[in-house]
Amino acid sequence: MKLREIAHSRTGDKGNISNISVIAYDAKHYPLLLEQVTAARVKSYFAGVVQGEVVRYELPNLSALNFVMDQALGGGVTRSLALDAHGKSLSSALLDLDISTAPDGK
Amino acid sequence: MRTIRIGSGAGYSGDRIEPAIELAEKGDIHYLVFECLGERTVALAQQARMKNPDRGYDPLLEERMRAVLPLCAAKGIKIVTNIGAANPEAAARKTADIAKSLGLSALKVAAIVGDDVLDACKNGDLPVMEFDGTIRQLGNRLLSANAYLGAEPMAQALAAGADVVITGRASDPALFLAPMIHAFGWAMDDWNLLGQGTVAGHLLECAGQITGGYFADPGYKDVPDLARLGFPIGEVGEDGSLVVTKVAGSGGAVTAQTCKEQLLYEVHDPTKYFQPDVVADFSQVKVEEIGPDRVRVSGGRGTKRTDTLKVSVGYVDSYIGEGQISYAGPGALARGRLALEIVRERLKLTNVAASELRFELVGVDSLHGPEVSAHAGEPYEVRVRVSGRTENLREAVRIGNEVETLYTNGPAAGGGAWKSARDVVAVASVLLPRELAKPQVRFVGA
Numbered sequence: 135m136k137l138r139e140i141a142h143s144r145t146g147d148k149g150n151i152s153n154i155s156v157i158a159y160d161a162k163h164y165p166l167l168l169e170q171v172t173a174a175r176v177k178s179y180f181a182g183v184v185q186g187e188v189v190r191y192e193l194p195n196l197s198a199l200n201f202v203m204d205q206a207l208g209g210g211v212t213r214s215l216a217l218d219a220h221g222k223s224l225s226s227a228l229l230d231l232d233i234s235t236a237p238d239g240k
Numbered sequence: 241m242r243t244i245r246i247g248s249g250a251g252y253s254g255d256r257i258e259p260a261i262e263l264a265e266k267g268d269i270h271y272l273v274f275e276c277l278g279e280r281t282v283a284l285a286q287q288a289r290m291k292n293p294d295r296g297y298d299p300l301l302e303e304r305m306r307a308v309l310p311l312c313a314a315k316g317i318k319i320v321t322n323i324g325a326a327n328p329e330a331a332a333r334k335t336a337d338i339a340k341s342l343g344l345s346a347l348k349v350a351a352i353v354g355d356d357v358l359d360a361c362k363n364g365d366l367p368v369m370e371f372d373g374t375i376r377q378l379g380n381r382l383l384s385a386n387a388y389l390g391a392e393p394m395a396q397a398l399a400a401g402a403d404v405v406i407t408g409r410a411s412d413p414a415l416f417l418a419p420m421i422h423a424f425g426w427a428m429d430d431w432n433l434l435g436q437g438t439v440a441g442h443l444l445e446c447a448g449q450i451t452g453g454y455f456a457d458p459g460y461k462d463v464p465d466l467a468r469l470g471f472p473i474g475e476v477g478e479d480g481s482l483v484v485t486k487v488a489g490s491g492g493a494v495t496a497q498t499c500k501e502q503l504l505y506e507v508h509d510p511t512k513y514f515q516p517d518v519v520a521d522f523s524q525v526k527v528e529e530i531g532p533d534r535v536r537v538s539g540g541r542g543t544k545r546t547d548t549l550k551v552s553v554g555y556v557d558s559y560i561g562e563g564q565i566s567y568a569g570p571g572a573l574a575r576g577r578l579a580l581e582i583v584r585e586r587l588k589l590t591n592v593a594a595s596e597l598r599f600e601l602v603g604v605d606s607l608h609g610p611e612v613s614a615h616a617g618e619p620y621e622v623r624v625r626v627s628g629r630t631e632n633l634r635e636a637v638r639i640g641n642e643v644e645t646l647y648t649n650g651p652a653a654g655g656g657a658w659k660s661a662r663d664v665v666a667v668a669s670v671l672l673p674r675e676l677a678k679p680q681v682r683f684v685g686a
Contacts, residue, residue, distance in 0.1 A: 146506030155504035182611030213666040
């Protein structure tokens, strides 16, 4: 299934850094997020967009992850050539990620 | 326990006008906050002020003030806002004039000055956070430097009896923290209270973004009546307890989901949300729905503030030229791609000097590039978009021209060409030793 089925998401911007929250609708799916929505996977998913590192922060109280992506906004919101200079639309792209629900998590 | 109700009347400079009227009319609020100042806005406003010393404040000031001043004066609602942009004193004078014209001459209007730290920055050689180098390298391209001030001077203005407090650059959450500090007498070193107050301010500062704006996704996250979106109210207790809600009957929704999304909006490390007054820690925050459109948010904490203030530095970065044109029907995608190839070659043939170029098809790959969008199907219509960065306006103009000439020289049936060329005022950040910014409260007529 797609990440969209179990999580919602919002993008924020500061300078050339984009952050994307990924929040489980139901706390029972938080372990799936922890296991499968890794920083490495997000970095590779946005390979054409994010030039820098991706760091993941975990917020178990909220069943949420926060991804901080460096060099992600075309040199910075205020100077980017991009149509979506803020990267507001990145959250929806991430929700297209495939999530496996097989018992072994594979 | 004492509680105050703070309404959030605008989340950005151009935000809707009526939700603030609704808050003042039906929100039973004590404070109304307008957050109107984006990262770059203050640099653009500084340019306006250089042309006219009486300007440099937000262009919607008059409309917003006329809309809410009579109601706020009648009900004793205090206004706190960064609508002053690059000229809070002129904004305060203008507001006092508007009040007078509405028969409200007793209204006390205060400006907070001192966020303009251009001279202090010019004298130092502070490293720029966004790129390798220092502020000195910007030379005469440097336009403005404004420190993010904290809540203290705003709280002082409220304590001195201000009905309207107008700032320039201030931290957005501090606009909300100031009424809390004033109403409850919070100590400026009670880090946990200031941290939880910052949670409240952070949640409220983008107005509609916590009541269902920037949220709806039909079939997954449905939100009622976005055309009449109600703006949020924070009920804050003197112990920092917080309930987020909105005016009954207004559009939108306040749910655990909207609050969680907004809590993490523009946050990096959740244990270290740097503010002028505190380093807030969001990592232990809990969110619970306690009624329809009522969400309790607790658990914000904080640690000691840092010795520096973040400063937004505005500078002339470059010029951007852009052109667009559309193709539709069978073969639209192929014609769009052909158009991009033609423009790419033309920019080379005619030696347009651009340091950076983007060639893309809106509707296909413009937002996330060809890799993320690889599996998308063929659309009915596409819009060619070429943009480039140049050293001067003349070169920037040539980029849009090369797209426009596709009308008569490019693929079949190209329509709706559009072009633009503009200078780019960009914003970078430096950290300034705190003591170099000297905020002051100035009352109009004092």
